Amino acid sequence: MNQSNINIGEEIYKWASDLFPMCRSITGQGVRETLTYLKNILPELAIFEVESGTKAFDWEVPDEWNIREAYILDPDGKKIIDFRNNNLHIVNYSVPTDVSLSLEELDKHLYSISERPNAIPYVTSYYERNWGFCLTHKQRQSLQPGIYRAVVDSTLAPGFLTYGELVLPGRDKTEVLLSTYICHPSLANNEISGPVVTAALSKWLISLSERKHTYRIVFVPETIGSIIYISRHLKHLKESVIAGFNVTCVGDDMAYTYLASRHGSTLADRVARHVLGHLDPGYVSHPFLKRGSDERQYCAPGVDLPVVSIMRTRYGDYPEYHTSDDNLDFISPEGLGGGFNALRCCIEVLELNEILVNTVLCEPQLGRRDLISNIGYGPGKADIDRRVLSHLLAYCDGSKDLVELCEIINLPLWDISKAIDILKEEGLIEATTVNRSKMT
Amino acid sequence: MNQSNINIGEEIYKWASDLFPMCRSITGQGVRETLTYLKNILPELAIFEVESGTKAFDWEVPDEWNIREAYILDPDGKKIIDFRNNNLHIVNYSVPTDVSLSLEELDKHLYSISERPNAIPYVTSYYERNWGFCLTHKQRQSLQPGIYRAVVDSTLAPGFLTYGELVLPGRDKTEVLLSTYICHPSLANNEISGPVVTAALSKWLISLSERKHTYRIVFVPETIGSIIYISRHLKHLKESVIAGFNVTCVGDDMAYTYLASRHGSTLADRVARHVLGHLDPGYVSHPFLKRGSDERQYCAPGVDLPVVSIMRTRYGDYPEYHTSDDNLDFISPEGLGGGFNALRCCIEVLELNEILVNTVLCEPQLGRRDLISNIGYGPGKADIDRRVLSHLLAYCDGSKDLVELCEIINLPLWDISKAIDILKEEGLIEATTVNRSKMT
C-alpha cells in the first residue's frame, strides 16, 4: 500500500475511534449522533426521518428505541453488569424494566457464548418486546444464587427511523450506489468500518474535478433501513444504478473478500473481480449464497440491483464477529486504508470504463506516429509497451467494455489508461454510444 | 436404505423370480406370459397385439416366434444341450430344425465365450433365418468328433408383436414416460429387473391420492417394440412428455448410473443428476455416446424425447452381461429396492417441481410470522433452518424451476418441500404459470 492510502487509513481510523462508543440501534439517538458526526465530514449529507408505523413492502418502521442506563445488581447490591462499560451488555431494543428476580429467572434473560468465554455477544430483539443482558460466559458462570435486580432505563415509543443520503451528481445519469449501515452499537469491523470508509470515499468523490457517473451514497440501518430506502426509490434505482457496493467489514487487514450479486455477472461483479484480482490475487470469492447484509434487499427478486460486497474479512468468517472482540483493536489504519483503496479502485474502473472502437481497419501504423520504435522492438515516445497498444487496437471492436477487454489481456484497467488516452488523442480509437445492456 | 425400500425390494425380487424362467423374445408366448403376470399386479395394464408385417418407420413387425423344445444329441445319443435346462441355450428366433451333422458342421451353429468359459452366452438372429445353440466354452471344447443331432422344435410364422401400456392420468396434461423391455429370456439384471421395478413404480403411482403429471408406462420388446410404440404415438409424445426414463439394469447393488439424453440438458437429465447426486454422490455419469437401449429410439433425431436412463450397473459395464451369469444371484432385493427408490425420487421431484415467485419485494419479515426466532438466530415455530427459508425467498424469482434452484442451494428438493409449503401458506411465494420452455 502506498503512503497516501496509509495517511487516509489513519484519518479513517480516527473517525472510527470517535464513532465506536456510540450506542446505535436501528432507530434512536445513537443513529442521529452518528449521522451528525458524518455530516461534519460531509456537509452535503442529507438526513431523513421516517415515522414509526410507516409501511415499506412487508415491513413497518418500529417504535424508536432509546436507552440511558442498564445494569444488574447482584444479591449484595453490587453493580456487576453496567451498560456504561460496554453498550453490548444490553440486548438491543430491550424494553424498560426494573425487577428483582432469582438467578434462575434472571438466567432466561442472559446471553453469552460458551465457545468464546471472555467475549460479550451482540444480541437484538427488534420485533419482539423483550429485555436481556449480554455478558461474558466466564462472568455468567461465576454468578451465585440469590436475588438480583435488573434495571433497564429505556424508552420504546413512536418516533422515527433516521438515515443519511448523499447524491453527488455526475456528467451522466448512470448511478453508482454505495450503501453502508449505521445500526450496530460498539462493533468495529462489522459496523463502524463501513460508514467511515464510505465517508472517506465520499470525500474523495467530492474532491474530483469531474465525475462521469452520479454517486448515490446511503447510510442506513441494516435491513429495515435499506428496505425503507428501496421502497422510496425503487423505480429510480432500477433505471439508474449500473453498479452498487454494500460497504461493510472493511477494517481488518486480512485478505479481501468479494461477495457476488444474485445474478453474479453484473457490471459490479465484473468490476469487483477485476479490481480484487489485481490487488489481491488470493482474494476470497463468495457466491450470493453466502450473503448476509443489505445485498439481501438490493438483490432481492424484483429489486434486482447490481450490488455486490467488497470486504476484508466477511461477517461470520471471523470468530470475533458480533462480539465485544470486534473492537478498535480488530481494525487498523492499514486495514481501513486497504478497504478504501479497493473500493476507490472499483470506482476508478467504473469512471474509466467505456466501450471503445477502432477508427481504422487493420492495424494502424504506430511507427509513423512514433508510438513504437521504428527500428527493433522498443517503445516509442510515450514509453508504452507495444503489446499494450497492439492489444488495445486488436480488441477495441465496439462489442465489449474495457473491463472485459482487460480481463482478456490480463492487465488492470488503471495500468492501460495512459495508452487509451494516447490512442484517443491520435484518433485511433473512440468511444461508442454506451450500450447499456453491455454496461450492466 | 430405509426399511420400506427393503420390503419393496423383497416384493420386487419375488416377482423377478417368477418371471425369470419364461422364455421371452421380441414376439411370442413368452412376452404374453410376462405381460399376463404383470397384469395380475397391475390390472389396469392394457395389452396390445401388432400384426406381423405392420410397418413402423424403417421397420416391419417380423413373424412371431415360439419354441417348445430344442436340444442336441451327441454321437452316443445323449442329450448334451437342452433348452429345458436353460433357455439361453437356443439362439433366439432359431428356425425349426432337425438335422444330423458332423461336429465340424455343428460348430458353425455353436456360440460360446472363450473369456468366460463357464457361461452360456445370449445370442439372437431376429432378422435372418438361422438356427444355433449357445453353450459354455468349456462344454464346447469337450465335444468329440462324430455325428450329432440338432433339434429345434420352433415355429416362425405370421402372428403378432405384443406390448403393454398403462396410462395413469394426472391433474395436468404433462406426461412422464417410463419405458422398459420384455424381450430377453432368462436374464436378470439386463431384462427382468426393468419390468419388475417398473411394475412397483406403477403400483406406487396408482396408490397416490393425486398425481400432477400423467404417467405413461410401457412394457415393450426392445428396439422394434419402442419403434412401434413411437410410430403410433409420436405426435402425442412430442407434445406431452416432459421427462422420460428407460428402466433397465436396476437390480444389482453396485453404484448408480445415469445415461444422458441426446440433448443432455433436458428436464429428465436435470432431475436424474439432482436425484443421483444426492442419493449417491459417486454415481457414474455417461454421455449419450454410451447409449444402448431404447433411449436410442426415444432420443433419435426427429423423435427427440427427453428420455434418460437411470441404472445400477449399466449393460456392458459388467462381465456377466448377456450371459447365463446375469441370473437371479446377480440381482438382489437391496439392488432392486435401490433402483426403485432412485426412480421414485425422480418422480417425486417431477411432481414437486414448479416455478415459484416471491409475492413481496425485498425480504419479508419472517420474525413477525414466527418463521424465525425474534431474538438470536434460532428457528421459528416450524423448526426450519432460517437459511433454507432465506434461500427460497432469494431465489424464487420466476425464472428457474425448483430443480435449478436446488442445484444452486445444494439441497435435495425433498428436503425443502416443507419450507416451500409453509412459505406458500404464508402467501410469500406462489407458483407462476408453468413456462414449458423452462420445464423441458
Next chain:
Amino acid sequence: MNQSNINIGEEIYKWASDLFPMCRSITGQGVRETLTYLKNILPELAIFEVESGTKAFDWEVPDEWNIREAYILDPDGKKIIDFRNNNLHIVNYSVPTDVSLSLEELDKHLYSISERPNAIPYVTSYYERNWGFCLTHKQRQSLQPGIYRAVVDSTLAPGFLTYGELVLPGRDKTEVLLSTYICHPSLANNEISGPVVTAALSKWLISLSERKHTYRIVFVPETIGSIIYISRHLKHLKESVIAGFNVTCVGDDMAYTYLASRHGSTLADRVARHVLGHLDPGYVSHPFLKRGSDERQYCAPGVDLPVVSIMRTRYGDYPEYHTSDDNLDFISPEGLGGGFNALRCCIEVLELNEILVNTVLCEPQLGRRDLISNIGYGPGKADIDRRVLSHLLAYCDGSKDLVELCEIINLPLWDISKAIDILKEEGLIEATTVNRSKMT
C-alpha cells in the same frame, strides 16, 4: 508420417533450399525473384505490382528497396562484414551509405544479441530512413578502435510492392484463404517454410478432380502486404471466406501449434483444433493474445475474417527465431512434410464438412441392408464398426456440422467419411441446405 508425406517433404525442402538465399524485403527484386520461382511451380500464380505511395487504410506503400552490396572495412581495410556472406548482415531497408567513421560512431549502427553470441540478428527499418549492420555478438566484441568504412550500395526510391495471388475455383462460392509471407531474407522457418508449404498445398489443390470450396492463396509481404490485399478485397473476403490459415513457421519438426482467431470459435478454429487434436494430441494452443503475423490484419476489428495459424514451433517460441540460426538446418523435410500434412488435413476436413440429417425416424434397420451382422455384434458387408454407423445416425440431426459431430464422437472426420458415404448411398442421411451461420 507416411511415405507420401516424406516424399512431399523432400520436394518442399528442395524448393526451400532454392529460395533461402534470396534477399527478400517488403518490396524489391528479392520478392520478385521469389514469386518468379513460385510461378514456375504454380503457373496459374498471378503477380501484382502496387505503386509506392498507394494508400491502404492507415498505410502507404513505401519506396521500393533494392540492394547490391554492403560491407564494412576495418581500420586495416579488411572486409570484416559482407552482405554477400549473409544477407542478414544488412539492416533491411538501409539507405545508401559510404562513410568512414570511428568504432564508437559505427557502433550506433551495429546490432547483435548478447544472449546468442554466435548468431546474426534480423533487423529492419522500413519506415524510418536509417542504415545498419547486424553481426554476431562475438565479432562485435572483437572490433578494435580505429576508423572503419561502411558501404551500403542500395536504392530506396519510388517503385512497387509485389505480391502473388492464386484463385482456384470450386463448386461453391465459399472460399478458403491461405496466406503466407515473402518478405524476410534468409530465414528458414519464419519465412521460407510458409511459401513452400503453401506452394505444395496449391499444387495438391490443383491436382484434385473436384473442389467444393474456392481457394484463395496469397503470397504477400507481411503486414503492409496483407493490409494492401485486404484493402483491395475486403467486401469480397467478408462475404466469401469461411475459413483461413496464415501459413508460417511450418518447417521444423517439433510439436504443432494452433493460434486462435480473434473470435476463437470460428470454423477455422474448430477445424484446426479438430485436426491437430487427432494428429498431435500434445499440440500447443495459443489464444489470439499471442498473435504476431498476418492474423493481426485478417482478424482486426471490422475485418474479422475467420483466420487462424497452424504452425510447428511458433515465432518467438524458439530461440533461433529472427537470427541466422533459423536456417536450412533448422527446418527439415520431415518438418515441412508434417506442416503440409496438417494443413492438407484441415482442407480435407473443410471439403468434407457439411450438415447432415437423418432421413428416417428412429434407428434404421441396418441388418436388413447388411450394414451390420444379423447375428452377434460383428460388422456387415462394408466392414464398418457398428458404433460409427450408429453414432452418425444418432447425431446427424441437421443442427451441427460434421466437425462438431466428430468432436462429440471423438473420431477424426477422415476416419468416418467412408461410413458417411455408405449411409448416403443407402439414403439414410442427406446433406441439408448449408446453414452459413453454423458453417462459419
